[in-house]
Amino acid sequence: MCNFIGENNFFGRRCVWVNGPVIVGAGPSGLAVAACLREQGIPFVVIERSDCIASLWQKHTYDRVKLHLPKKFCQLPRLTFPQEYPEYPSKKQFITYLENYAETFDIKPHFNECVLSAKYDEACHFWRVVTVSKTDLTRSETEYMCQMLVVATGENAEGVVPEIDGLEEFSGEVIHVRDYKSGKSYNGKKVLVVGCGNSGMEVSLDLSNHNAKPSMVVRSSVHVLPREIMGKSTFDLAMMLMKWIPLWLVDKLLLILTWFILGNTQNYGIKRPSLGPLQLKNHHGKTPVLDIGAFQKIRSGDITVVPGIKRFNRNSVDLVNGETIDIDSVVLATGYRSNVPYWLQETEFFAKNGFPNGWKGKHGLYASGFTRKGLAGASADAIKISQDIGKGWKEVSNKNKNKQKVPTLRRCISTF
Numbered sequence: 056m057c058n059f060i061g062e063n064n065f066f067g068r069r070c071v072w073v074n075g076p077v078i079v080g081a082g083p084s085g086l087a088v089a090a091c092l093r094e095q096g097i098p099f100v101v102i103e104r105s106d107c108i109a110s111l112w113q114k115h116t117y118d119r120v121k122l123h124l125p126k127k128f129c130q131l132p133r134l135t136f137p138q139e140y141p142e143y144p145s146k147k148q149f150i151t152y153l154e155n156y157a158e159t160f161d162i163k164p165h166f167n168e169c170v171l172s173a174k175y176d177e178a179c180h181f182w183r184v185v186t187v188s189k190t191d192l193t194r195s196e197t198e199y200m201c202q203m204l205v206v207a208t209g210e211n212a213e214g215v216v217p218e219i220d221g222l223e224e225f226s227g228e229v230i231h232v233r234d235y236k237s238g239k240s241y242n243g244k245k246v247l248v249v250g251c252g253n254s255g256m257e258v259s260l261d262l263s264n265h266n267a268k269p270s271m272v273v274r275s276s277v278h279v280l281p282r283e284i285m286g287k288s289t290f291d292l293a294m295m296l297m298k299w300i301p302l303w304l305v306d307k308l309l310l311i312l313t314w315f316i317l318g319n320t321q322n323y324g325i326k327r328p329s330l331g332p333l334q335l336k337n338h339h340g341k342t343p344v345l346d347i348g349a350f351q352k353i354r355s356g357d358i359t360v361v362p363g364i365k366r367f368n369r370n371s372v373d374l375v376n377g378e379t380i381d382i383d384s385v386v387l388a389t390g391y392r393s394n395v396p397y398w399l400q401e402t403e404f405f406a407k408n409g410f411p412n413g414w415k416g417k418h419g420l421y422a423s424g425f426t427r428k429g430l431a432g433a434s435a436d437a438i439k440i441s442q443d444i445g446k447g448w449k450e451v452s453n454k455n456k457n458k459q460k461v462p463t464l465r466r467c468i469s470t471f
Contacts, residue, residue, distance in 0.1 A: 068185065068196040075099040076203035076419070076444060077184050079173070081108045081164040084424025084433040085207035086153060087131045090160040091441030094133065097448050100199060101164035102186055108164065109153045111211055112146065115233035119261050120146045122430075123253060123345050125288045129430040131156055132438055142288075168197065173204060174400040175418045182419070203419035203444060206399065206411070209433075210425055211391035219249075221367035225385065232258055232388040238265030245270070245381060247372060249364070250388030251277050251325070253344050258386055260349040263357045270380060271353075273325055274363040278332040278343035279350055280309060281316045289345065293333060306331025317346070323353050324360035340427035393425070414439055 075092065078085045081103035092099050107113050121143045122129050126136045129144075134156050140148055156162075168186040175182050184199040214231040222229065232254045238261045248259045251273040262269040280289050289309065296305045309332060320327060328335055332343040352358040361380065365373040371381045393409025404416030411422035414436050421440045426432035 068198045070198050070200065073098070073100045073199050073201040075201070076205050076421075077102060077182065077199050077201045078205040078207055079170055079184070080207035080209060082111060082207065082209055082424070083109060083131060083153065083430055084209055084436065085205070086156055086162055087434055087437035088205050088207060088423050088440055089162045090134070090156065091132055091437050092444065093160045093162070095441065095445045095448070097444060101162060102168050102170060102184070102199070103164040103166050104169040106166050108157055109150060111209070112150055112153070116146055117232070117235050117258065117261065118146065118237045120257065122149060123282070124290050124429065128290065130434070131430070132434050134159060170398045171196070172398055172400055175420070203421070205421045205423055205440060206395060207423040208394060210393060210410070210427065212394040213392050215390045215392050216387060217389050219364055219367060224369055225367040226369045227382065227384045229385040229387065232386055233391075235386055238262040238267050241265060241267040241384060243267065244383040246384045246386060247272065247382045248386045248388055250390065251344070252388060252390065253342065255388035256344050256346065256349040258388055259358045260347070260352055263352050270359040270361050270382070272362070272364060273360050276326040276328040278327055278335065279317065279320050279325060279346050280313050280332060280343050282345040282347050284312050284316065302333055302337070303331060306333050309333070317350055320350070324362070336427070342427075415443060
């Protein structure tokens, strides 16, 4: 898989030449790429900053979470979900599936290695990926050198914590939704949920089910659709209709059917965007909410919808409509962002917001899982990336045989 150069570079780092690509991230996107490469017999190294695969799912999702789409849209390449799994697998079931996936394709990531930087070396014509590994007693750095780099850290690497006036003055607990597990500890508390996407809706529902009193901030317009229409997945129905009629008409039909099921959401403080749900997703990457019961709680008054925040006080929050409500805790369901700009030294393929312009860049750079199309998009990326790498693999491997490459690497290390 890789060759260890028998010396450290100028900075005292261990230097490793990787015959195949380095994949950064051991979530679903990285695992999918690795599995597709494994099938072609192409070596690789997977680097993961956490101590497990799919750390976002294992450590930063709430207990009640399930896949929002039917399992057939969420499985990774070359391995289907077990038949006994329900249509919408639970968090635990999905993690088990991913662990079996890694075992099936013999994917063994290098855990607890955080990427400090990745830069293409123009002089030596390969990527330098510097990682740091920390324990209680030691700190070590490794420099991986490779001709292909796959960025698979995903869209949701870091939680977004907005700057809100007075938030630092608030005396109660404030957490991001990535650290929320269950509403059990919020029994009887007044909780402000900031954000009305799928996470905000589901956390509000979970809080209400645990006898908390959630208020959900709805600052902008959002599409709320039922997860199922007439017993069929709304997403599945949309995909079927798109084969026969244009996207704008599919949106119209979905909104008409939603009106019959949910009624007019604007009557409950949730304004719909002017663009239809599928058009909005395609043009701006904004995912509609697939409702699993929260809207019924809104209609019954168990979840209160409130407008935007003006400022926080010690035990309350002032809203933009002039109201002030008392609160005990805050859950920030304010979204996620890519962390790529912090470590990837490249400015053409990846934009400042950490999202790439496609799946393939220059000098063997690839991106997997940034299409804003969920697990289905990650699977599609993995197939394209692995096929593209496979096309030139024989030519690259013949040119870079170990006996020829090691002296070249030593020269590059010495001139770095």
